[in-house]
Amino acid sequence: MTAVTVDDAHGHGHPEMTLRQFINTYVFSKDHKIIGLQFLFTTLLWFLVGGLLALGIRWQLAFPWQSVPVIGNLLFAAEGGQMSPEFYTTLFTMHATVMIFFVIIPILAGAFGNYLIPLMIGADDMAFPTLNMLSYWFMWPAFFCIIMSFLNPPYGAGAGWTSYPPLSSVSEAAPGSASAQTWWLLAVTLVGVSSMMGSVNYMTTILQMRAPGLTMFRLPLTIWAMFITAILQAFALPVLTAAGFMQIFDRMAGSGFFVPEGLVINNADAESGGGQPLLWQHLFWFYSHPAVYIMILPAMGMVSDILACFARKPIFGYKPMVYSISGIAGLGFIVWGHHMFVSGMNPMLGLTFMVATMMIALPSAVKVFNWLGTIWGGDIKFTTPMLFALSFVSMFVIGGLSGIFMAATPVDIFIHDTYFIVAHFHYVLFSGTAMAVFGSIYFWFPKMFGRKMNETAGKWHFFLTFMFLNGTFFLMHILGAVGFPRRLADPYHYATFKHLLPMNQFITYCAIGMVASQVIFAANFFYSIFKGPKVGRNPWNANGLEWMAPSPPGHGNFDFQPIVYRGPYEYNSPEVETDFYPQTQPPPDGVEPAADEAH
Amino acid sequence: MGRLWSLLFLTVPILGVAIFVLAMIPGGVFDDHWLPVNINEHGQIIDDLFMFILYLTGVIFIGTGILLFWFLWKYDTETRTEPVKYTHGSHTLEIIWSILPAATLLFIAIYQMDAWASHKMVPPVDDHGDPKPALVEVTGRQFEWRLRYAGRDGELYTKDDIFTVNDLHVPVNEQVVIVVKSQDVLHSFFLPNMRIKQDVIPGMKQKVWFQANQVGQYDLVCAELCGWGHYKMRGRLWVDSADDFAKWLEQAEQEQNSTEIASASQE
Numbered sequence: 060m061t062a063v064t065v066d067d068a069h070g071h072g073h074p075e076m077t078l079r080q081f082i083n084t085y086v087f088s089k090d091h092k093i094i095g096l097q098f099l100f101t102t103l104l105w106f107l108v109g110g111l112l113a114l115g116i117r118w119q120l121a122f123p124w125q126s127v128p129v130i131g132n133l134l135f136a137a138e139g140g141q142m143s144p145e146f147y148t149t150l151f152t153m154h155a156t157v158m159i160f161f162v163i164i165p166i167l168a169g170a171f172g173n174y175l176i177p178l179m180i181g182a183d184d185m186a187f188p189t190l191n192m193l194s195y196w197f198m199w200p201a202f203f204c205i206i207m208s209f210l211n212p213p214y215g216a217g218a219g220w221t222s223y224p225p226l227s228s229v230s231e232a233a234p235g236s237a238s239a240q241t242w243w244l245l246a247v248t249l250v251g252v253s254s255m256m257g258s259v260n261y262m263t264t265i266l267q268m269r270a271p272g273l274t275m276f277r278l279p280l281t282i283w284a285m286f287i288t289a290i291l292q293a294f295a296l297p298v299l300t301a302a303g304f305m306q307i308f309d310r311m312a313g314s315g316f317f318v319p320e321g322l323v324i325n326n327a328d329a330e331s332g333g334g335q336p337l338l339w340q341h342l343f344w345f346y347s348h349p350a351v352y353i354m355i356l357p358a359m360g361m362v363s364d365i366l367a368c369f370a371r372k373p374i375f376g377y378k379p380m381v382y383s384i385s386g387i388a389g390l391g392f393i394v395w396g397h398h399m400f401v402s403g404m405n406p407m408l409g410l411t412f413m414v415a416t417m418m419i420a421l422p423s424a425v426k427v428f429n430w431l432g433t434i435w436g437g438d439i440k441f442t443t444p445m446l447f448a449l450s451f452v453s454m455f456v457i458g459g460l461s462g463i464f465m466a467a468t469p470v471d472i473f474i475h476d477t478y479f480i481v482a483h484f485h486y487v488l489f490s491g492t493a494m495a496v497f498g499s500i501y502f503w504f505p506k507m508f509g510r511k512m513n514e515t516a517g518k519w520h521f522f523l524t525f526m527f528l529n530g531t532f533f534l535m536h537i538l539g540a541v542g543f544p545r546r547l548a549d550p551y552h553y554a555t556f557k558h559l560l561p562m563n564q565f566i567t568y569c570a571i572g573m574v575a576s577q578v579i580f581a582a583n584f585f586y587s588i589f590k591g592p593k594v595g596r597n598p599w600n601a602n603g604l605e606w607m608a609p610s611p612p613g614h615g616n617f618d619f620q621p622i623v624y625r626g627p628y629e630y631n632s633p634e635v636e637t638d639f640y641p642q643t644q645p646p647p648d649g650v651e652p653a654a655d656e657a658h
Numbered sequence: 659m660g661r662l663w664s665l666l667f668l669t670v671p672i673l674g675v676a677i678f679v680l681a682m683i684p685g686g687v688f689d690d691h692w693l694p695v696n697i698n699e700h701g702q703i704i705d706d707l708f709m710f711i712l713y714l715t716g717v718i719f720i721g722t723g724i725l726l727f728w729f730l731w732k733y734d735t736e737t738r739t740e741p742v743k744y745t746h747g748s749h750t751l752e753i754i755w756s757i758l759p760a761a762t763l764l765f766i767a768i769y770q771m772d773a774w775a776s777h778k779m780v781p782p783v784d785d786h787g788d789p790k791p792a793l794v795e796v797t798g799r800q801f802e803w804r805l806r807y808a809g810r811d812g813e814l815y816t817k818d819d820i821f822t823v824n825d826l827h828v829p830v831n832e833q834v835v836i837v838v839k840s841q842d843v844l845h846s847f848f849l850p851n852m853r854i855k856q857d858v859i860p861g862m863k864q865k866v867w868f869q870a871n872q873v874g875q876y877d878l879v880c881a882e883l884c885g886w887g888h889y890k891m892r893g894r895l896w897v898d899s900a901d902d903f904a905k906w907l908e909q910a911e912q913e914q915n916s917t918e919i920a921s922a923s924q925e
């Protein structure tokens with residue numbers, strides 16, 4: 060008690076913060092909520108960058124070699140405003156790198172993981188607050204490196220986000236972007252360091268710091284997904300980090316891990332050898348396939364929470380959901396070879412990876428059926444977060460089913476490296492994950508800022524994004540069926556693809572519309588932070604622990620010790636009059652504490 | 659409002675199916691927006707598998723899309739008539755919807771193995787059951803395809819080999835084996851009309867094979883990023899009648915000899 064009084068007195072004595080206090084509270088903060096918001100703001104900024112890079116790609120595919128509007132005369136004055144093929148390769152390399160390593164992974168784990176984990180398990184903070192702060196600040200050297208890589212004169216990194224050697228590891232293969240590739244490798248490695256710090260923290264926090272009564276099988280699916288994702292990160296990342304260092308050595312010290320003997324590129328001797336280019340692909344995908352699940356599992360978890368809340372029903376098949384998340388993670392480690400069916404890898408090995416890949420579709424299917432089961436017979440409230448969550452389900456079905464085409468090895472021979480795969484992963488990562496992220500922002504915004512976002516603007520944002528994203532990505536399946544290859548600055552000089560220009564122009568118009576629609580979101584987001592209607596602790600009448608804390612929660616999160624009596628999905632429980640039944644609400648007299656889960 | 663949102667989700671299966679159907683049928687707005695003509699005897703099996711998976715996934719796509727719409731329509735908070743179904747799931751349903759997809763996926767996995775084997779694992783043999791020798795060796799380099807034909811002796815890597823660039827000629831109605839490799843970085847040897855794609859890797863040699871059943875000129879595409887000029891690494895595939903192919907080979911040989919003589923006399 061005394062301590063509190065002293066603190067208060069101290070606070071009143073200095074109404075204006077000293078610079079040092081400000082820096083400790085908002086810059087080098089160890090509070091998981093501030094760190095989460097720092098991740099949120101920076102990744103949203105990178106999201107904008109990634110989107111604009113995509114528009115550059117779309118411009119070239121719709122109007123090849125025509126002067127780029129707005130920035131063309133600034134950047135490419137010598138060429139009359141038209142982009143060079145080198146710049147095009149840099150564009151798609153950077154678009155993918157930014158979206159994967161600087162947006163999706165850090166916004167899920169860094170922003171939502173950080174913000175939600177302690178709140179949803181009833182803890183006052185993360186297990187290791189300093190490590191948590193470092194995980195954010197290690198992103199900044201990564202930002203620096205990726206900007207250096209992009210702005211490197213005369214050309215930025217252009218080996219794709221997969222950075223396949225020898226193109227990436229022998230400087231002569233891409234003259235002009237030599238040091239850019241080294242910066243790129245450093246950037247990705249630093250992001251890895253940040254993710255590793257986060258994942259150690261998340262695992263420890265979830266295992267050690269749950270509130271009394273919060274057993275593992277009473278955790279929200281968001282937390283289960285974050286937990287499994289952290290495990291995936293911890294086991295897969297070291298392999299990428301090692302491979303990244305090997306490639307840096309290949310570039311800078313002539314080690315030749317990925318360079319075959321006697322290689323001559325661009326009339327220059329590679330001066331190293333004894334390595335294997337395929338080795339990189341194995342190491343890279345050993346991380347980057349699990350990374351696909353790192354980029355979708357947390358989204359699945361958050362969507363499950365939103366669906367249950369606005370269908371006002373318990374999650375259908377909670378335990379099967381948990382098992383399928385675990386199943387996806389387990390199988391996720393033995394399917395990486397499906398990226399290499401036509402790489403020259405032993406075709407027999409391809410068959411093994413094919414069977415594993417087919418089977419990984421099963422847990423995803425189970426999840427879809429359980430989401431449908433959750434909304435069946437509910438009391439569906441079409442709020443903005445719910446619309447985004449529903450569209451996640453609807454769109455994930457498309458992304459999941461198109462994956463089966465690629466998993467079938469013979470079909471993959473034809474569609475590998477075509478727009479079919481581009482359609483597939485954008486349905487998973489944009490129509491899936493990014494839509495789930497939007498939904499989650501609308502859903503948890505009141506907790507983060509104590510105010511609500513505007514619903515009408517939110518619904519317009521949803522409607523326009525939904526229409527334009529389908530206009531952009533759905534037709535890419537059709538392009539892929541024709542065999543339209545990805546990563547080509549000008550595919551139209553091939554007779555096979557010449558007639559696909561009009562469809563590409565339509566796609567580009569939709570992409571522009573999609574990016575433009577985000578203005579509604581940005582305006583709503585910033586306006587609501589300051590002027591949105593104030594809300595109480597639990598504006599959605601939800602059950603989770605985070606909704607029992609003040610909005611926004613102060614330092615230390617809870618102003619009482621949360622004790623948990625049940626899982627987070629007891630909506631419309633017969634035990635109480637209200638249609639929600641918070642995890643901390645003691646059961647009414649005479650009611651036996653509910654058995655953990657239905658069987 | 660809920661009803662309008664439900665209808666929005668109904669447009670997903672409707673428009674999705676419509677676009678695929680429009681692309682598949684010849685003529686109309688999406689004319690020629692489908693699998694390019696297949697001219698490989700071994701290619702049909704891939705197209706059939708593609709269509710099989712398309713129909714199968716199409717059924718699931720339509721089914722889940724309609725269920726989603728129907729649940730949203732029926733249980734919309736503004737218009738619903740039934741009380742909320744308070745349930746945590748169903749063991750029976752979980753078992754059904756685990757076993758059914760598992761069996762289907764396993765079926766696809768096994769069903770496709772033949773096609774994979776015929777494309778990648780069982781190279782054609784000659785009359786004696788020996789592996790058929792390669793007609794031509796294709797080498798990718800930034801940013802062109804170098805070709806090396808077996809000359810009169812029908813054997814590669816001998817003195818009478820014939821060298822050309824980018825124009826790949828093959829005889830029709832004959833099993834053709836090609837050795838593919840790379841000189842510098844990764845490339846991918848992609849013949850859309852043959853349903854053939856094989857990445858080429860420096861330090862490795864691989865074989866592809868096909869039997870063309872239609873003469874004509876087709877595209878040879880590089881499908882693996884190989885640097886700034888990747889987009890222009892274009893070759894042409896000429897499927898010739900047996901006579902035309904022999905004539906072309908002879909002509910290529912003569913041209914090569916005359917340039918050799920010319921350069922020899924210059925020295």
Ligand SMILES: [Cu+2]
Nearest residue numbers: 348351395398
């Ligand atoms: Cu994968």
Ligand SMILES: [Cu+2]
Nearest residue numbers: 880882884888
């Ligand atoms: Cu290429």
